[in-house]
Amino acid sequence: MAGTLNPSFRAAAVQTTGLGLRRLTGSLLICLGLAGFAAITWLVGWRQGLLWLIGLGYGVLLAAAAFGFTTGWRVWITRRDPKGFCAQFVGIAVAMLISVPLLAAQPMLQGADGPLSISLLVGAFVFGAAMQVADGCGSGTLYKAGLGHPVSLAVLPAFVFGSFLGAAQIPAWLSLGALPPVNLVQRLGAPETLVVQLSALALLAALLWRFRGTQPSRWRGQAVWWAAVGLGLLAAANLAVAGQPWGIVYGLGLWGAKIVQALGIDLSHNAFWGLPAQQAQLHATVLADNTSVTDLGLLLGALVAASWKGKAGPAVGLPARQWLASVIAGLLLGYSSRLAFGCNIGAYFSGIATGSLHGWVWFACAFAGSLVGVRLRHRLGMAD
Amino acid sequence: MKRRLPWLIALFWAAVVVLLALDWRASTPHDRFAEPPPLALSNGPAADAGHCSLAPATPSSR
Numbered sequence: 263m264a265g266t267l268n269p270s271f272r273a274a275a276v277q278t279t280g281l282g283l284r285r286l287t288g289s290l291l292i293c294l295g296l297a298g299f300a301a302i303t304w305l306v307g308w309r310q311g312l313l314w315l316i317g318l319g320y321g322v323l324l325a326a327a328a329f330g331f332t333t334g335w336r337v338w339i340t341r342r343d344p345k346g347f348c349a350q351f352v353g354i355a356v357a358m359l360i361s362v363p364l365l366a367a368q369p370m371l372q373g374a375d376g377p378l379s380i381s382l383l384v385g386a387f388v389f390g391a392a393m394q395v396a397d398g399c400g401s402g403t404l405y406k407a408g409l410g411h412p413v414s415l416a417v418l419p420a421f422v423f424g425s426f427l428g429a430a431q432i433p434a435w436l437s438l439g440a441l442p443p444v445n446l447v448q449r450l451g452a453p454e455t456l457v458v459q460l461s462a463l464a465l466l467a468a469l470l471w472r473f474r475g476t477q478p479s480r481w482r483g484q485a486v487w488w489a490a491v492g493l494g495l496l497a498a499a500n501l502a503v504a505g506q507p508w509g510i511v512y513g514l515g516l517w518g519a520k521i522v523q524a525l526g527i528d529l530s531h532n533a534f535w536g537l538p539a540q541q542a543q544l545h546a547t548v549l550a551d552n553t554s555v556t557d558l559g560l561l562l563g564a565l566v567a568a569s570w571k572g573k574a575g576p577a578v579g580l581p582a583r584q585w586l587a588s589v590i591a592g593l594l595l596g597y598s599s600r601l602a603f604g605c606n607i608g609a610y611f612s613g614i615a616t617g618s619l620h621g622w623v624w625f626a627c628a629f630a631g632s633l634v635g636v637r638l639r640h641r642l643g644m645a646d
Numbered sequence: 647m648k649r650r651l652p653w654l655i656a657l658f659w660a661a662v663v664v665l666l667a668l669d670w671r672a673s674t675p676h677d678r679f680a681e682p683p684p685l686a687l688s689n690g691p692a693a694d695a696g697h698c699s700l701a702p703a704t705p706s707s708r
Binding site for chain 2: 307308309364368370377379407415433443501507510511520548552558561575577599603604608612613618
């Protein structure tokens with residue numbers, strides 16, 4: 263009898279050890295996250311320490327619920343699965359319900375107000391297409407890189423360089439034509455902004471649900487809804503702590519600029535990086551930049567959640583052509599997101615949540631781009 | 647064929663830590679007496695150079 267039980271005992275022991283190891287790694291990473299908070303607070307102040315914690319929270323929620331902006335749009339396009347898309351609206355709505363009254367009461371707080379420019383139309387469209395090929399948007403690339411997804415680890419450096427390059431060329435793109443930013447909170451007032459925007463999101467969600475497909479959703483259970491609520495609350499906290507909304511790509515562009523500068527290239531004459539405020543940022547530590555700190559926290563938070571669930575470092579098997587396509591798409595993601603004054607976070611999520619009209623324009627153009635991107639993805643032989 | 651590359655995570659995080667350390671060493675020393683208050687709420691605008699949505703010279707009218 264002992265002989266017949268031994269293999270099952272052994273399997274159970276291996277499983278328990280694996281689970282224990284995962285929990286141990288997860289616990290160690292949580293300690294590392296808290297040590298990061300202590301170090302950043304000690305080195306650069308309480309505000310940056312709090313932003314690090316907010317970033318950790320973003321990473322945990324995104325990775326734990328596999329909250330995907332790119333996938334949410336793609337599965338709606340390919341099989342009319344509305345759950346991920348609607349969860350995005352829930353997150354935006356929660357952030358909006360807190361942020362809009364804050365912005366109305368505290369004019370010193372900054373909304374994600376991007377200009378309405380030609381570059382916004384082009385940039386958002388290209389970003390929408392590229393994110394489907396790279397299988398990750400701003401937040402998606404970052405959280406999947408954090409948890410060790412090999413494709414996102416390859417895409418991230420290209421994204422960083424693209425963001426740097428896009429920022430460097432923003433002034434030239436703006437000369438093609440731009441209208442000033444329009445913020446609905448200033449134009450209409452807080453209650454009216456909430457009514458107009460929440461109604462628009464509710465109408466869109468109702469349409470997505472009305473035309474839903476029959477297949478079971480990619481997201482099982484309630485996790486994606488809770489993650490959406492959590493992301494909305496953290497985004498509002500981001501505004502209260504940093505004085506500006508959640509963003510991603512400014513930080514990535516800054517990392518790129520710092521690397522380029524370290525290689526001996528003088529950026530002081532560049533139309534963007536040469537501006538006094540950017541020069542000061544380039545000479546200060548990256549930990550002093552709000553967006554960089556939340557980006558770094560997001561990376562680690564994703565690793566914590568993935569390690570806890572045993573999903574860190576997923577296996578991938580892509581042909582060389584698909585790797586190359588992903589890296590090129592990463593470069594385009596970075597470049598186009600600076601042209602569009604934000605990615606799915608800085609423009610779509612934070613733009614709409616803080617009443618910026620450019621967030622809605624970004625959404626429309628990027629979704630149109632995603633329709634093309636999904637076709638491109640299929641043509642390249644990539645799975646949904 | 648699908649392959650797991652666990653060393654890639656370690657390599658990535660080692661690169662992040664090294665880059666942060668090099669950046670800290672090369673940057674202007676941080677002035678602890680010029681740190682912003684913990685919350686921007688009720689304490690003024692953001693203390694750093696930008697957000698993804700900001701244009702180089704943001705037009706003033708809204």
